[in-house]
Amino acid sequence: MRCLTTALVSVALCGSALGATVVVGKPDWPSAQVTAYIIANVIKERLGVDAVLRPVGTVQLIGAIDRGEVDVHPEVWLPNSAAIVDEYVNVKKSLRLSPVGVVAAQHMCTTRETIEATGLRAVEDLNKPEIAQWFDTDDDGRGEVWIGANTWSSTRIERVRARSYGYDETMLLLTMPEDQALASVDAAVATGSPIVFYCYEPHYIFALHDIVTLEEPPYDAAAWNISAPEHDVAWLDNSAAPTAWQPSHYHIGYATALADSNPAVAAFLDKLEITPKDAEAMSYAVHVEGRSPEEIATAWIAANGARIEEWVK
Amino acid sequence: MTMLRRTIAAVLALGMTVTAAQAATEIFNPRSKTWMKYDPKLAKRYYQMKGGVPEDFQRQVVKFRTAEKPGTIVIDGNRHFLYFVLPDFKAIRYGIGVGREGFGWAGIVNVGRKVEWPTWTPPPEMVARDPKSAKYAGGMPGGPDNPLGARAMYLFEGNQDTIYRIHGTTEPWSIGLDISSGCIRMNNDDVIDLYSRVKVGAKVIVLMQGAALYRGV
Numbered sequence: 001m002r003c004l005t006t007a008l009v010s011v012a013l014c015g016s017a018l019g020a021t022v023v024v025g026k027p028d029w030p031s032a033q034v035t036a037y038i039i040a041n042v043i044k045e046r047l048g049v050d051a052v053l054r055p056v057g058t059v060q061l062i063g064a065i066d067r068g069e070v071d072v073h074p075e076v077w078l079p080n081s082a083a084i085v086d087e088y089v090n091v092k093k094s095l096r097l098s099p100v101g102v103v104a105a106q107h108m109c110t111t112r113e114t115i116e117a118t119g120l121r122a123v124e125d126l127n128k129p130e131i132a133q134w135f136d137t138d139d140d141g142r143g144e145v146w147i148g149a150n151t152w153s154s155t156r157i158e159r160v161r162a163r164s165y166g167y168d169e170t171m172l173l174l175t176m177p178e179d180q181a182l183a184s185v186d187a188a189v190a191t192g193s194p195i196v197f198y199c200y201e202p203h204y205i206f207a208l209h210d211i212v213t214l215e216e217p218p219y220d221a222a223a224w225n226i227s228a229p230e231h232d233v234a235w236l237d238n239s240a241a242p243t244a245w246q247p248s249h250y251h252i253g254y255a256t257a258l259a260d261s262n263p264a265v266a267a268f269l270d271k272l273e274i275t276p277k278d279a280e281a282m283s284y285a286v287h288v289e290g291r292s293p294e295e296i297a298t299a300w301i302a303a304n305g306a307r308i309e310e311w312v313k
Numbered sequence: 314m315t316m317l318r319r320t321i322a323a324v325l326a327l328g329m330t331v332t333a334a335q336a337a338t339e340i341f342n343p344r345s346k347t348w349m350k351y352d353p354k355l356a357k358r359y360y361q362m363k364g365g366v367p368e369d370f371q372r373q374v375v376k377f378r379t380a381e382k383p384g385t386i387v388i389d390g391n392r393h394f395l396y397f398v399l400p401d402f403k404a405i406r407y408g409i410g411v412g413r414e415g416f417g418w419a420g421i422v423n424v425g426r427k428v429e430w431p432t433w434t435p436p437p438e439m440v441a442r443d444p445k446s447a448k449y450a451g452g453m454p455g456g457p458d459n460p461l462g463a464r465a466m467y468l469f470e471g472n473q474d475t476i477y478r479i480h481g482t483t484e485p486w487s488i489g490l491d492i493s494s495g496c497i498r499m500n501n502d503d504v505i506d507l508y509s510r511v512k513v514g515a516k517v518i519v520l521m522q523g524a525a526l527y528r529g530v
Contacts, residue, residue, distance in 0.1 A: 137391045138526040176521050179381070180421055183518045186379040187389045187396070190404075208378055288380045 021050040022258070022265055024072040025061045030286040030293055031202070031279055032058075035074035037297030039252070039272070046312045047264055065255045066094040072269065073253035077104070080248065096256050096266075100273045101249035102202070106154060107213040108145075109199035111189055115212050118194050122215040126167035126196065134194040135171065143171045146181040146197040157226060157241055158198055164242035185209060202279035204287045217243045264312075271311040341413075341491040341524075360486030370394075370408020370489050372503050377404035385516045386424075386479075386507075388497060391523025393489050395479070395499065397510055407507060408488045410498035411524050416491075418477065419521035424513055425469025430455025431480065458483060463501040464508040468517055479517075480504065491524055 022043050026036045036053055043051040056064050062084055064070040076085060076097060088095035108123050115121065118134040125131045126145070135143030147162065148155035155175055162168040174181075181197060182205060188195035189209050196214075205211055220243045227235040252269050259266040274282075278300070285296045301308065341347075360366070370393065377396055381387065387396040387404075390411045396404040433453045435446040453459055462481015467474055479497045481504035482488070488500055499507065519525065 137522040138524070140526070144522060144526070172526070174521055176419070177421060180419070180518050180521060183379065183381060183387050184520045184522065186377060186381070187387060187392070187394070187520060190375060190377050190396070190406075191389075191392055191394070193392070204380060208380060290382065 021052055022072065022262065023052055023054050023070045025056045025064065025070045025074065026053045027056065027058045027061060027073075027075065029075075031282055032075040033293035034282045034286070034297050034300070035252070035274060036072075037294050038274075038301060039072055039074060039269070041297060041301055042268065042272075042308055042312065043265055046308060047268065049262060049265060062088055062095060062253070065253065066092060068255070068257065071255045071258050075250045076253040077248060077250045079246065085253075094256050095253050096259060098252040098254070098270050098272065100271065101251045102274050102279055103276055104200065104202065104248040104250060106198070106200045106245040106248075108196060108216070109205075109211050109213050110194075110196045111185070112210040112212055113189070113192055114194040114196065117192075120194075120196065120214070123161075123167075124165055124216070125214075126171055127165060127169070129170055132167070132170035135196055140172070143196070144174050145171045146184070147173045147175060148198050149177050149181075150175045154198070154200075156229065156235075157245075160226060160236065160239040161241045163236060164240050202276050202283055204280065204284035206280055207284040208288055219244050219246045221246070268311050273307075273311075341416075357484075357486045366408055366485060366488050366500065372405060372407050372506065374399070374403055375406045376402060377406075378402045379404075381516070381518070384510075384512060385518065386511065388479075388517065388519045389522075390419075390497075390520065390525055395497065395507070397507060405506075405510075407499055407503045410482065410487045410489060411491050412496045412498060413491075416524045416527045419519045419525035420470070422468040422470050422475060422477070422517045422519070424466045424511055424515045424517060425472070425474060426467040427508060427511070427513060428455075428465045428467070429508075430459070430463060431461045431465035433459050433461045462499075462504055464504045466508065466511060477519075479507070 022040075024036050024040045024043075026033055040051040040053055043049050054070060056070060058073075058075075061070060061073045062076070062081070065073060066088055078085065078101070085095070085097065089097060108126075110120055114134075118131060120126070120131050120134070126143070132143035133141075135145065137144060145162075145167075147158035159168070159173060162171065162173055185195055185197060185205065186209075187193070199205060199211065199213070223240060223242050224246075225238075225240045227238045229235045232238055252272060254266060254269050258269075282296055282300070285291045286293065340350075365371075375396075377398065379385075379387070379398060379402070381398050383398050383400045385398040387398065388394075388409070389396070390409070393409050393411065395407045395409045397407070398404050432455055433449065434451075435443075435449055435453075439446045440450045455461070460483065461478070462483060465478050465480040468477040468479070469475060477496050479499065481501040482498040483501070485500045487498060
């Protein structure tokens with residue numbers, strides 16, 4: 001994919017006809033799409049290399065990179081994809097990850113108003129009936145807390161966390177789609193009602209409302225033990241998660257071949273740094289302002305010229 | 314104490330003497346988790362004493378920060394509010410009453426159909442216990458006495474009709490109460506206003522809290 005630099009042949013040999021085009025995978029979630037547009041735009045406009053976007057689901061993307069069909073994956077999540085990343089990075093050696101990662105985190109959250117009204121500060125406070133009663137809307141003696149959507153892998157772990165901390169006794173654990181849960185947060189803020197819920201970041205909710213994450217002991221790998229219900233009918237009894245979540249990261253992934261064929265592009269991908277603040281603002285622009293990923297990418301590039309200059313040097 | 318509990322307590326405190334026909338409708342007491350005898354005359358008297366619907370339940374534009382698009386409806390059955398989302402983080406907030414059919418129900422649906430002056434068909438159990446309802450077993454035409462009021466918005470899950478409706482009422486004193494008949498009730502003026510704004514296909518989010526969590530009541 002590297003263009004020959006000789007002036008006489010460059011016109012003839014550079015360009016997509018000879019496979020010089022960098023193919024950037026575009027997964028189906030908005031933050032990855034914004035990043036994909038940024039990558040393709042910078043590669044074209046600042047590095048002078050042709051680039052196109054190709055919609056590919058995240059499960060298929062790494063395989064497509066391995067087959068040489070796609071060059072870049074804008075968001076590879078760890079530890080979620082740790083097994084497949086290990087296979088393609090260390091065994092097949094067809095994938096590389098940028099050393100720069102965006103930190104993603106999961107918590108229990110509440111609103112500033114709730115903290116002030118109830119005294120809730122830490123996850124373990126939910127074990128106290130006098131705190132839990134603030135969140136009881138159906139008068140059954142227990143509070144309610146959203147722990148995630150039915151289909152999310154994190155939801156079963158939140159169930160384990162509730163049992164490990166003990167608030168499965170004092171709180172009713174609700175599962176429902178994210179839209180419905182976040183509308184509950186909107187309504188609670190509108191009426192000044194207490195609410196507590198599972199949350200993750202980067203996420204626009206932190207820009208939309210004054211959200212506070214509950215305190216808890218830092219992640220302790222030795223204390224976490226998660227059994228899968230597919231393998232263990234007593235998975236809940238046999239699991240434990242009595243501390244905070246392990247922080248997650250996501251990185252740009254790209255074809256090892258790209259580092260050889262176009263080191264300038266690979267060097268840029270190794271430096272490109274989307275901060276958690278950037279990611280939160282992008283999430284807000286997509287979900288709250290209803291702007292398109294392409295439009296957000298264009299605005300971000302215009303506002304971050306100096307940073308981009310550093311990355312393409 | 315929420316507005317709902319204050320209102321229920323006041324209505325119950327006025328005392329209960331009901332006729333057989335009036336017993337067809339009941340009011341839910343969230344403390345005892347039981348349905349109790351309800352006399353609409355007492356609710357009406359309380360309503361008149363207060364000079365109308367409590368201020369909280371009157372139609373008003375409120376601040377409402379949300380990622381939901383303008384035109385979306387959010388129903389907070391616990392607080393007895395229905396929000397119609399407007400641009401710029403605002404919403405029109407209406408007071409609602411929640412019927413027994415609205416209990417134990419929450420979810421994301423859409424407005425599948427809108428009808429002016431809808432026909433009301435009493436459920437078979439009401440026909441069986443209430444002679445007044447029996448004559449409408451085949452359907453009561455729309456009009457000022459029809460319990461569905463001036464407008465109805467039929468809530469669908471995908472393309473399938475659910476049993477749930479947002480509708481008007483001829484009894485404005487029932488706003489803010491959990492009364493056995495009806496589903497999501499609004500004052501006729503309010504339901505006409507909402508009807509004029511909402512589009513078929515609009516997203517409706519019913520929050521999972523309060524009465525939506527009740528089971529078997």
